[in-house]
Amino acid sequence: MTNVDPIPAQTWPKIEHEQQTWVPMSSWGLNAEYESVPRRYRSAVPPLIAGLHPRPDTEAEHVAQIATQELSRFDAELGTRVAAFAPVLLRSEAASSSQIENLTASARAIFSAELGATGSRNADLIASNTRAMQASIELSESVSPGAILEMHAVLMAGQNRHTPGAWRQEAVWIGTKSNSPIGAEFVAPSSERVPKLIDDLVSFSARQDIPALILIAVAHAQFETIHPFTDGNGRTGRALAQSLLRHRGVTRNVAVPVSAGLLADVDGYHRALTSYREGDVSPIVLAMAEASLRAIANSRTLVAEIDVIRAGWAERLTARRSSNAWKLLDVVAQRPVIDSATAAAALGVMQPNVYPPLRALTDSGILTSKTDHRLGPFWRSDEILGAIDRFAERAGRRERR
Numbered sequence: 001m002t003n004v005d006p007i008p009a010q011t012w013p014k015i016e017h018e019q020q021t022w023v024p025m026s027s028w029g030l031n032a033e034y035e036s037v038p039r040r041y042r043s044a045v046p047p048l049i050a051g052l053h054p055r056p057d058t059e060a061e062h063v064a065q066i067a068t069q070e071l072s073r074f075d076a077e078l079g080t081r082v083a084a085f086a087p088v089l090l091r092s093e094a095a096s097s098s099q100i101e102n103l104t105a106s107a108r109a110i111f112s113a114e115l116g117a118t119g120s121r122n123a124d125l126i127a128s129n130t131r132a133m134q135a136s137i138e139l140s141e142s143v144s145p146g147a148i149l150e151m152h153a154v155l156m157a158g159q160n161r162h163t164p165g166a167w168r169q170e171a172v173w174i175g176t177k178s179n180s181p182i183g184a185e186f187v188a189p190s191s192e193r194v195p196k197l198i199d200d201l202v203s204f205s206a207r208q209d210i211p212a213l214i215l216i217a218v219a220h221a222q223f224e225t226i227h228p229f230t231d232g233n234g235r236t237g238r239a240l241a242q243s244l245l246r247h248r249g250v251t252r253n254v255a256v257p258v259s260a261g262l263l264a265d266v267d268g269y270h271r272a273l274t275s276y277r278e279g280d281v282s283p284i285v286l287a288m289a290e291a292s293l294r295a296i297a298n299s300r301t302l303v304a305e306i307d308v309i310r311a312g313w314a315e316r317l318t319a320r321r322s323s324n325a326w327k328l329l330d331v332v333a334q335r336p337v338i339d340s341a342t343a344a345a346a347l348g349v350m351q352p353n354v355y356p357p358l359r360a361l362t363d364s365g366i367l368t369s370k371t372d373h374r375l376g377p378f379w380r381s382d383e384i385l386g387a388i389d390r391f392a393e394r395a396g397r398r399e400r401r
Helices: 058-077 079-100 107-114 121-138 145-155 191-205 212-226 233-247 258-277 282-316 324-334 340-347 351-363 382-396
Strands: 016-022 039-045 368-372 376-380
Touching: 058 079, 058 212, 058 282, 079 107, 079 121, 079 233, 079 258, 079 282, 079 324, 079 382, 107 121, 107 376, 107 382, 121 145, 121 233, 145 191, 145 233, 191 212, 212 233, 212 258, 212 282, 233 258, 258 282, 258 382, 282 324, 282 382, 324 340, 324 351, 340 351, 340 376, 351 368, 351 376
Parallel strands: none
Antiparallel strands: 016 039, 368 376
């Protein structure tokens, strides 16, 4: 086999900067007089990319090609079983994306929060992220500024100080003090630039002449550089990546939890975003591709565990074959925390008629019942919840190099 010299990465335009003036609203304490003085800082001016063609180095391009093929293959494998695994994988992606932002909760807390149980603010936020991920898939047919705003509106519903579904009207930054951009690690573009930059990003995202995963990685990095919202940028940006995977036809049935792959090296992911802003697309393309491959391997393990658990249930359940208890097994595998209303709706029966099947699963040791004093009884499968928590644990392990 003839050796081929590696193709060097093509230079990508670096972000530029412009001077801004920071005028503090008010200051208190010993340094109040100094801190209240208007001061200069620099905000980013990202390039317009709609007409540019990213060319990562040979390694990143090769791994991206393999990852695209494997994503499509895994998605196709679950095509006929999408009802069984799509809900669990969607929630795993939402939880992993939230964990990158240091929002963690157990699978039990997350599924309970979706039913209205309170007690974990993180679980509530992750449940909102699940809804945003679902919205990203539903809006994937046409990626647009309006679709991005809708994803954010769903994610940040109820958090009005962060103006859900609206572009920011103030400065945002990463690092240093929370009350000033002075000395920040990265200051996002001025709010006046956001609408034009988003329009440009959407035009880039519609391109068909760029390999899918390369386009998605670059679009994600550009979105994170624009930072168009006061909060929720990372989670919205990763929801956008899921939307683009579906839009480009890489996935058609399930949301492969790519964010779970990024959890293996969050610092590396952040360094890749910094490299993108410095004019190198290769690290973010490689990070997204490697994350996809890790996510596929992790998801296959999760699917296999759920299959084993489901097979074990079939051996333990003693209800007659005509009982709705058998149909309820599939519901519980998808939603391991349920209430009677959810179970009845899934089975298409009146709510009083769902209690005998729930009792049959409880008597067989498949479900455990617990009463929430505000909402009534919940039923849960500790086996499925354990499998999802193990998925999260595997995702969070940093790989040795």
